[in-house]
Amino acid sequence: xxxxxxxxxxxxxxxxxxxxxxxxxxQRACIQRLRNEGHKTEQAERVLSAFEHxxxxxxxxxxxxxxxxxxxxxxxxGTNAK
Numbered sequence: 125x126x127x128x129x130x131x132x133x134x135x136x137x138x139x140x141x142x143x144x145x146x147x148x149x150x151q152r153a154c155i156q157r158l159r160n161e162g163h164k165t166e167q168a169e170r171v172l173s174a175f176e177h178x179x180x181x182x183x184x185x186x187x188x189x190x191x192x193x194x195x196x197x198x199x200x201x202g203t204n205a206k
Contacts, residue, residue: 127196130189137186144179151175 125133151172158165 125192127193130192130196134186134189134193137182137189140182141179141186144175144182148172148175148179 151168155165155168155172158168
């Protein structure tokens with residue numbers, strides 16, 4: 125993968141992280157609303173957990189891309205990048 129591809133993937137990963145964080149906040153608000161109205165929240169909490177797990181994976185992916193960008197900036201990408 126060349127530097128331009130890494131930069132594009134990093135930008136996309138950043139956008140996905142931002143989107144997933146918004147979804148998590150919406151889901152937390154939904155859970156709170158359900159609780160306030162006396163409803164069960166188990167299923168909503170499972171959805172929240174899935175969102176959080178997905179976010180963690182995407183943050184990890186983003187961090188790997190950030191490392192690759194650092195290698196390009198340091199001039200070492202040719203020796204370490206795949």
